[in-house]
Amino acid sequence: MKRTTVVGALLALAAGYGIYQWITPYPPKQDLTQQEETVVETFLTAMQTRCVGRYLIDIPAAFAVESSHRAKDDNMTAFINDHPIRTQRIYHPAFEQKIRRREAQLNGEKTVDPLDMPFLKRTLPLPAGMDGVIFERNEDNSVPDAARILEAHLYTNGVAVEVEVEAENGTASRYDKDRQQLPEVYRNSVPLKMAELVELLKRIKGRNETDIPDRPGFCLRDAFIADGEYPRREEIVLHYTAPEYPNIVLSFDTDNFTREKDSLLERGAEINLQVAASEGNTLQKGARHINGLYGEEWLVEGNGVNYPIQRVHRFVLNVNEKTGGEKNPVLSILFRQEPLPDEQLPPKEAIAAWERITSTLRLRPGAFK
Numbered sequence: 001m002k003r004t005t006v007v008g009a010l011l012a013l014a015a016g017y018g019i020y021q022w023i024t025p026y027p028p029k030q031d032l033t034q035q036e037e038t039v040v041e042t043f044l045t046a047m048q049t050r051c052v053g054r055y056l057i058d059i060p061a062a063f064a065v066e067s068s069h070r071a072k073d074d075n076m077t078a079f080i081n082d083h084p085i086r087t088q089r090i091y092h093p094a095f096e097q098k099i100r101r102r103e104a105q106l107n108g109e110k111t112v113d114p115l116d117m118p119f120l121k122r123t124l125p126l127p128a129g130m131d132g133v134i135f136e137r138n139e140d141n142s143v144p145d146a147a148r149i150l151e152a153h154l155y156t157n158g159v160a161v162e163v164e165v166e167a168e169n170g171t172a173s174r175y176d177k178d179r180q181q182l183p184e185v186y187r188n189s190v191p192l193k194m195a196e197l198v199e200l201l202k203r204i205k206g207r208n209e210t211d212i213p214d215r216p217g218f219c220l221r222d223a224f225i226a227d228g229e230y231p232r233r234e235e236i237v238l239h240y241t242a243p244e245y246p247n248i249v250l251s252f253d254t255d256n257f258t259r260e261k262d263s264l265l266e267r268g269a270e271i272n273l274q275v276a277a278s279e280g281n282t283l284q285k286g287a288r289h290i291n292g293l294y295g296e297e298w299l300v301e302g303n304g305v306n307y308p309i310q311r312v313h314r315f316v317l318n319v320n321e322k323t324g325g326e327k328n329p330v331l332s333i334l335f336r337q338e339p340l341p342d343e344q345l346p347p348k349e350a351i352a353a354w355e356r357i358t359s360t361l362r363l364r365p366g367a368f369k
Contacts, residue, residue: 026286027297030352039349043245044356051212051219053236053254054329054367058360062242063250064209065221076221078236080200086162087223089206092131095155099133102153106137115174116145127198131155134197136190139166146170146178146186150197159206159222167193203228216369227369231326233257247342250357251334259324264296264316271298278302283351288317291362295319295331299351301340310339313347315354319361327368333358 032040046061065075078085090098109119121136132154139147148169154161170179170186179186203217203226213219216227218234225234235255242248264271265285275282280302288295297317304312315335324330335354337345345353 027284027288027355030348030355032348032352036346036349036352039345040352040356043345043349043353047360048210049212049360050209050240051224051364052238052252053218053234053331054256054364055252055254055331056212056360056362056364057252057333057357059240059250059357060242062244063240064242065238065240075239075241076236078220080163080218080225080234081232083163083165083197083200085220087206087221088160089158089222090160091158092155095131095153095160098160099153103133103135106135109138109141111138111145112142113144116143121145121148121169124194126152126154126201130201132161132201134194136167136194144170144175146172146175148190150190150193152197152201154201154204155206156204156223157206161201161204161206161223163197163200163204165193165197199228200225212364214366216367219364234329245344247337247339248345249334249336251336252331253334254329254331255324256326256329257324258330260321260330263321264298264318275300275302278304283313283347288358290319290359293319293361293363295358295361296321297358299354301347304338312336312338312340313350315351317358317361331361333361 044060047058048061049056049058076087078087103120103123106120107118111117111119116138119138119141121138124134124136126132126134132152134153135149135151137149137151138145139149146168148167150165150167152161152163152165154163167190168185169188169190171188175186205224205226206222207213207224209222213224213226218225218227218236220236221238233256235257237253238251240250240252265287268285272282278300280300283299283301285298286296288297295317297315299313299315301311301313303309313335317333319331319333320328321330335350337350342350
């Protein structure tokens with residue numbers, strides 16, 4: 001065969017493959033047997049809409065943030081303007097007991113330098129109409145007491161909320177020389193930070209997980225933070241688990257300030273090296289267009305990192321990765337299944353369930369002003 005003929009054939013083949021890729025829908029349709037479809041339907045029984053940050057997504061009702069020991073204390077990590085926030089659904093008597101115990105604990109703390117005592121500076125009730133207190137305390141036992149923490153405890157609609165804000169109070173006379181050299185460190189920011197904290201607390205309301213807010217704001221587990229007058233940095237990581245499916249963790253990570261230079265698929269060379277290092281293989285990858293959102297996903301099977309080494313599924317979908325910002329929150333969804341094989345949800349069924357769950361992702365109506 002002549003060289004020109006070979007080249008022409010290769011070009012035609014490449015063009016044909018390109019056209020095939022262009023016209024072939026992604027994600028590819030999963031051809032399931034009736035038995036496989038039954039497994040998927042069982043897994044997706046009683047789908048419920050959950051609010052994650054500014055997004056909504058439908059997941060199986062069995063999955064909850066606190067439903068498994070696997071997530072432990074890391075089932076929710078949230079920050080507003082870099083202030084850590086924790087939530088817990090408890091009865092009011094338990095909340096009151098929690099406050100008493102915490103106050104006693106703080107009163108019992110001893111500092112390395114006696115000049116930094118007392119560790120707990122004061123306890124302030126929240127304003128009228130609010131249930132809770134703010135502890136103004138030292139940041140740590142071993143640092144000067146000019147470094148303070150405003151530790152707020154709020155009870156709202158059956159939910160205990162904790163917020164910590166860093167502050168400074170270096171007005172004591174023993175800090176006079178330090179204040180001359182570092183006035184920004186040895187200042188008194190407590191009144192300003194206290195006002196900001198109370199303003200934030202007023203916008204936090206407890207809610208049931210299936211209650212979907214209709215006003216601008218940000219969803220946490222069991223709580224909602226309504227938007228205030230000014231924009232803020234917000235981020236949350238949630239891990240959903242279900243006792244019925246102990247091998248599966250469904251995680252969400254969203255914030256309104258991250259913006260990557262390259263996307264998931266653009267990092268393909270790096271990811272392929274990681275997949276190879278885990279003796280894994282790519283099940284599928286591609287761009288997703290979901291309810292007006294653009295995302296990219298990569299589905300992998302490979303060795304896990306825990307000992308003893310076990311096979312795992314790791315499915316990732318990233319949304320707004322290169323366009324993240326105040327009105328375009330970046331979101332990463334991770335489906336992790338280990339160890340494999342998992343007879344409850346085999347590979348084909350796991351991929352089908354993943355695609356159906358992620359296809360429900362959308363921005364919450366009214367999430368922004």
